[in-house]
Amino acid sequence: MEIVPGLYQLKTPFPGPALPYIIPYAFRGSDGVSLFDAGFGTPEAIEAMTKQLDDLGYAPKDIRRIFISHAHPDHIGMAGWIKEQSPDCDVIMLEREWQWVQDRWLDNTGWTKLSDRWLVTHGVPQEEIDAAHAAGALSPTAPRVKVGETPAALPAGPQGGRNGAPPSFFEPDIKLQDGEVVEFDGWALRAVWTPGHTPGHMCMYEPNHRLMFTGDHVLPYISPNVSLHADQEGSSPLSDFRNSLKKVADFDTWRALPAHEFTIADLRARCNILLHHHDDRLNEVREAVGDGLASGRDVSQRVKWNTGPFDDFNIFMKRSALGETLAHLRYLEDEQRVRRIDEGERIYWEIVR
Numbered sequence: 001m002e003i004v005p006g007l008y009q010l011k012t013p014f015p016g017p018a019l020p021y022i023i024p025y026a027f028r029g030s031d032g033v034s035l036f037d038a039g040f041g042t043p044e045a046i047e048a049m050t051k052q053l054d055d056l057g058y059a060p061k062d063i064r065r066i067f068i069s070h071a072h073p074d075h076i077g078m079a080g081w082i083k084e085q086s087p088d089c090d091v092i093m094l095e096r097e098w099q100w101v102q103d104r105w106l107d108n109t110g111w112t113k114l115s116d117r118w119l120v121t122h123g124v125p126q127e128e129i130d131a132a133h134a135a136g137a138l139s140p141t142a143p144r145v146k147v148g149e150t151p152a153a154l155p156a157g158p159q160g161g162r163n164g165a166p167p168s169f170f171e172p173d174i175k176l177q178d179g180e181v182v183e184f185d186g187w188a189l190r191a192v193w194t195p196g197h198t199p200g201h202m203c204m205y206e207p208n209h210r211l212m213f214t215g216d217h218v219l220p221y222i223s224p225n226v227s228l229h230a231d232q233e234g235s236s237p238l239s240d241f242r243n244s245l246k247k248v249a250d251f252d253t254w255r256a257l258p259a260h261e262f263t264i265a266d267l268r269a270r271c272n273i274l275l276h277h278h279d280d281r282l283n284e285v286r287e288a289v290g291d292g293l294a295s296g297r298d299v300s301q302r303v304k305w306n307t308g309p310f311d312d313f314n315i316f317m318k319r320s321a322l323g324e325t326l327a328h329l330r331y332l333e334d335e336q337r338v339r340r341i342d343e344g345e346r347i348y349w350e351i352v353r
């Protein structure tokens, strides 16, 4: 579908039931095509991409550059294949996201230990973690890979990342800073750093048509996962996310173009709805702390999840749900609506009345 002259909305399939597809965007150029996000690196997604490029008159070797909103496998997964098809293609992301990829996904030694200790700290029984290891279900890091190679272990990306092909992580050709503008083929895209869903998530603003490419930061119907991860104890991703919502809402935008679902006609209104949604969730999480002390796991067991009760989740979903709960508790702590209590190795929460 052509959004404005020379800009096309593509679709590549999303494996698993979480979402139907991801939406890459293709910019027509004189000597090739540029993409914003691509999709998973599954054979089905690659086939869909090839077919749609063909419809536009391009082959995969004609891809000149690919902007990556963030390093989740449904956005970066196909980049390795694209580099193989078109070796001179520039892979472009925010430097902050690349930093995160290195810290989080490419360090095999530290992460698993840290993540296990973090689960225990927040109330998940050690036996449950041991059982998950015994079943081979906890190997959350991807080794550094060369372009096109497949890492042995699949990272557990949110939104069904484990269902898809593993991402190939490699150093981007161009690492952007917030506010930097990339000009090509008559387009000028401005990088808008929007931390929250990931620490280096990037939206891009196109001023001529007043378009905002929002990646996963703003989606028309669902709310992106915003979690406090084991390696982020000191930060507040929910506070980052809320500030990032206000940041994109301030742009003069005709249409927002997200990576899932459908086009957003009123970006500011959608940002406000998401802010209210999190206000409600903050109240729910605070109430779930109840009287006395509660661990992150206790609170996670007491709040509602769209996907069913917390106790029915597998260990990956539990870790993800716990991360979301903790992102809210951390935010409430900053607002002095709950208090964090450190008791030895364990962390508990209590309502401030």
Ligand SMILES: [Zn+2]
Pocket (backbone or CB within 6 Å): 070, 072, 158, 159, 197, 216
């Ligand atoms: Zn994502």
